[in-house]
Amino acid sequence: MNLVLKIHQSVVACSVLLASPLLAAEDGKQIYQLNCVACHGAMGEGAGAGTFPPLAQSEWLSGTAERSIQILLHGLEGPVDVNGKTYNLAMPPQGALNDAQIAAVLTYVRSHFGNKESAVTTKQVVAARKKSENRSSPWTANALLKEYPFPKQEKVLKDIVMEVYKGKWEMLPDFSQIDPDAVEEEAYGLFSFRNVAQKKQFGVVWQGEIVAPEDAEYCFEMMADDGARLSVAGNEVVSAAASEAKGEWRIGKVKLKKGANPIQLEYYQLDGGVDLQLRWFGPGISRKQLLTDRPKGRRKKPSAPVIDLTPTNKEAALYNNFITGTTSRALGVGYPGGVNTAFSTEHCAPELLWRGKFISGGRHWTGRGQGTENPLSKDVVSLTGGVPYRIAAEEAVNWQDLPKVQYLGYSLDTNRYPTFRYRVGQAEILEKSLPNASGMQRHLKITSDKNAYLAVLLAKSGSEQGSRELLVDKKLRVTSTESIQKGPEGYYTLLPLKKGTNTFTLNYSWD
Incomplete structure (x- = not known):
């Protein structure tokens, strides 16, 4: 696979x-x-x-x-x-x-x-x-650790001396038969490349002691490119050769006595990026502990592939990640038949609607990750932004009076069509969209504890095509069971709520 x-x-x-x-x-x-x-x-x-x-x-x-x-x-x-x-x-x-x-x-x-x-x-x-x-934006690792640093760990490596060798090898050489080009004490408490000037065709040998918390067996895991060998307490524990698969952890175990034990780590680099990682764990160690510093010259990763998530059967496809044009808390839904939406769980409304292909999972799921993902179609209509609801006791709507909007989650039917549940003021809403030949319908089931009006913003801009119809981007028609009006935030429909349960339908169709 x-x-x-x-x-x-x-x-x-x-x-x-x-x-x-x-x-x-x-x-x-x-x-x-x-x-x-x-x-x-x-x-x-x-x-x-x-x-x-x-x-x-x-x-x-x-x-x-x-x-x-x-x-x-x-x-x-x-x-x-x-x-x-x-x-x-x-x-x-x-x-x-x-x-x-x-x-x-x-x-x-x-x-x-x-x-x-x-x-x-x-x-x-x-x-x-x-x-x-x-x-208003996601954290980065550096910003988060600056605010909430990791707990300081006691150094387990002692008296480490680093020897650096220049040479071109196809396999790990016998460094004991070669004169080093530089010898120095390791000052960082880790096996580090910070003081290695070469970027390729070199070797390094670190020697010193590792302090074991108990008399016990300890596990060492190593990943290396090109080749490396670890020896602890006089025993070769784990090694990696250039001919072996890259990016895989090699694992070895060794029994150590409590206190200081001799340790030696050998490494050689031929071409490409430097990559050596070593960690250990065992009794007295709360979690896997990294023994190597971050190496310089990481290998460049390829661009993200396109992983087309467009549904190919009767089930909807869901994408819970950063989508261009909506909030960071949004759920993309690709319906069969080429109808797609991005529902903002922050504003509790569909903010994007597009037809054709859905979206790619490549950016966020294969090691790149930054930024937002664009829909795979260019035929995208932006509907609203911000909270699109207002509650009014009368038909006059105060758009400055922002209601409390609370997202309550969603559930799926057998075709994986989501029903969103959220609260706007005193009204609790169940919203489900169903695709059809021309577009989709939004079905709203609203339970209110009193008579009121709910203003629902449909689009920030458009042109009225009648009292209950709106044309958005000259290609998407929105119709409501109630009248459509223009307000300071854009075009909205005013839904009269009676105490108890109310149902309304909003239609979206492509010209």
Whole structure:
């Protein structure tokens, strides 16, 4: 199975799980299984054969819980190092989760998958949300660590001396038979390339001691390009040769005595980017600990492939990630027949509508990650922006009076068509869109606790085609069961609500 197919399957699986309704009981494991497992794996190992970052023994879960809370609240984009590997994916904000659910799921992951961190309380989430309430963009790793740094770890490598060799080798040489070009003490407490001037055709040997917390067996994991060998306590533990598959962790175990044990790491670089990563774990170590510094000259990654998520059968396709033209908290829905929408879960409305192909999963699911993804079609209509609802006691609408809008999640039918649930003021709304030959229909089921009017913004601009019809972008017709009027925010329809349950239909058709 090729990588693109694996990633495509992961995207589809992620869409199914993210589409589950919010849970009534705050069960961290259930929330994780519904919202996180498709990307981070059932055991926190990182899904897609390492395509997605792991949570198992992740340093990002260590120490203060606020770092993880902020990721769930605002998302994370750009390069990030997790357990010695660089990822460049985009994690969208998890706006569908409330404070109690965020606390529950973080408590679960911080106490499972080899993590041994304290529980997270709802009070902590509330405080973190308030602290960053003005943040409008996702975090980057550097910005997050500047605000919430990792706990300081005691150095386990001691008295490390580094020898640098110049030469061109096809395999790991016997460095004991070669004179080094430079010898110096390692000052960073890690096996580091910071003081290596060469970018290719060189070798390095580090020698010193590693301090084991207990008399026990310890596991070492190594990834190298081109070749490397690790020896601890006089035993060769793990090695990697240039002829072996790149990007794979090599694993070895060795019994160590408590305290200092001799350690030697050998490495050679022929051509290409420098890549050497070594980590260890075992008794007395709370999580996998990286022993190497980040190397210079990372290999360039190829551009993101197109992973076309356009549905090919009767089921809808879902895309929960950053989409160009809408908010960061949005769900893309590709319906069979070439009708597609982007529903903002922040504003609780469809903000984009397009026909033709749906969207590509390549940018956010194959190691690039930054920015937003464009629909695969150029035939995109932008409908609204901002909260598109107002509640009025009479037909006169005050557009300055912004109601409280609360997103409550969504559920799927057998064809994976979502029904969104949200609240606008005192009215609770169930919204489901159904595609047809000319476009789609929005079905609104509104339960109100009193008689009122609900103004629904349809589009920021357009031209009226009658009292109940609007033409948007000269190609999309919007019709309502009620009259359409022009207001300061654009064109809207005014829906009269009676106490109890009300139903309305909005039609969208392409000319």
